[in-house]
Amino acid sequence: MKAEGNNGPSSSILLPTSCQQNGTTVTAGGSYTNGGFVPNVYNRYGDIIVLYVFAAPSPGYAQGIELGASNVGASPVLGTPAPWQVSLSISPPPVAARCLVAAQPTHDVQLAP
DSSP states (O other), X not given: OEEEEOSSGGGTTEEXXXXXEETXXXXXXXXXXXXXXXXXXXXXXXXXXXXXXXXXXXXXXXXXXXXXXXXGGGSOXXXXXXXXXXXXXXXXXXXXXXXXEEEEOOOOOOOOO
């Protein structure tokens, strides 16, 4: 299955290398570009790596139908040591054709102590 990062600049630090489906679980993994360094632009508390899974393209759905996205609580925080891994469960188990990972803010407020 193809593993890719989205085209947004915030996701350019993600380097996805694998995506596999095992029954109802889809798992993507990878590392960071720049050897694991996460720039200071990710200074919001709780920016995470989200996995989106899509079915094969079909009429009217050139990118494929989205089968699911990883839960915020199950998504690794940016800046965690490389390699990173993120999983999600899809049900019933359709065949996933494409994975997409993205760096997403959680909009959690980071306040000084």
